[in-house]
Amino acid sequence: MGDSTRETTDKLDIKFDDKGLVPAIVQDIDSGEILMMAWMNEAALRQTLEVKKATFYSRSRDKMWIKGESSGHVQEVVEVRVDCDQDLVLLKCKSHGPCCHVGYNSCFYRVADADGSLEVVEEKVFDPAKVYK
Amino acid sequence: MGDSTRETTDKLDIKFDDKGLVPAIVQDIDSGEILMMAWMNEAALRQTLEVKKATFYSRSRDKMWIKGESSGHVQEVVEVRVDCDQDLVLLKCKSHGPCCHVGYNSCFYRVADADGSLEVVEEKVFDPAKVYK
Numbered sequence: 599m600g601d602s603t604r605e606t607t608d609k610l611d612i613k614f615d616d617k618g619l620v621p622a623i624v625q626d627i628d629s630g631e632i633l634m635m636a637w638m639n640e641a642a643l644r645q646t647l648e649v650k651k652a653t654f655y656s657r658s659r660d661k662m663w664i665k666g667e668s669s670g671h672v673q674e675v676v677e678v679r680v681d682c683d684q685d686l687v688l689l690k691c692k693s694h695g696p697c698c699h700v701g702y703n704s705c706f707y708r709v710a711d712a713d714g715s716l717e718v719v720e721e722k723v724f725d726p727a728k729v730y731k
Numbered sequence: 732m733g734d735s736t737r738e739t740t741d742k743l744d745i746k747f748d749d750k751g752l753v754p755a756i757v758q759d760i761d762s763g764e765i766l767m768m769a770w771m772n773e774a775a776l777r778q779t780l781e782v783k784k785a786t787f788y789s790r791s792r793d794k795m796w797i798k799g800e801s802s803g804h805v806q807e808v809v810e811v812r813v814d815c816d817q818d819l820v821l822l823k824c825k826s827h828g829p830c831c832h833v834g835y836n837s838c839f840y841r842v843a844d845a846d847g848s849l850e851v852v853e854e855k856v857f858d859p860a861k862v863y864k
Contacts, residue, residue, distance in 0.1 A: 632765065647845040679841060708812060710820075711780070714742060716742060
């Protein structure tokens with residue numbers, strides 16, 4: 599399909615990139631907070647739609663992974679949305695624990711300034727060394 | 732920088748992909764709604780940080796573009812955030828008009844079902860033919 603057809607179709611037709619991947623964003627359905635981004639291949643998207651647990655594809659490990667499989671902090675998928683040209687997936691989720699492996703609720707814990715500096719603006723909520731063993 | 736350094740540094744150090752691009756998400760700072768995703772090169776990111784209007788890079792037209800330059804629906808950037816491994820940019824914006832060129836407030840106007848169908852769940856708020864001339 600072309601982009602303009604993708605905008606109006608009632609069929610899921612994700613525009614995967616040349617590596618067969620699409621970025622997927624996780625949003626907390628209660629707070630509206632954006633929690634993380636990871637990549638999906640077609641199998642990860644299918645499993646997410648069917649099993650309703652956020653599932654991604656790891657480029658470094660070359661395999662699918664379920665968010666929370668190590669930490670227990672799963673993301674329960676309530677709604678899967680796509681954008682107009684179907685090159686991004688949005689998962690609206692119920693969180694079961696904090697999302698970011700660095701120890702924050704969201705991966706977006708830093709604000710960038712025009713001078714190229716980053717400032718941490720969120721509180722750390724867990725110690726990764728105690729959660730990922 | 733490696734990924735673990737990118738997580739803790741106070742320096743902006745975006746992990747651009749092999750085309751020199753990074754996905755950027757626009758979120759309405761008032762409603763929390765996710766409005767759109769587009770791509771940035773380094774120049775678009777720098778201009779966004781300095782001028783505070785959401786600016787992207789068009790792969791098809793091979794040039795920078797400012798959101799709203801045709802429609803007037805600019806996205807005024809209040810905060811720029813990066814995720815832990817710095818491969819995604821989040822723009823928290825004040826909207827000046829609807830965001831999606833198809834006619835919706837957000838590009839995420841469709842929900843995907845496990846059977847591969849898409850359902851429109853948002854209201855159309857403008858007629859693109861009247862806005863993009």
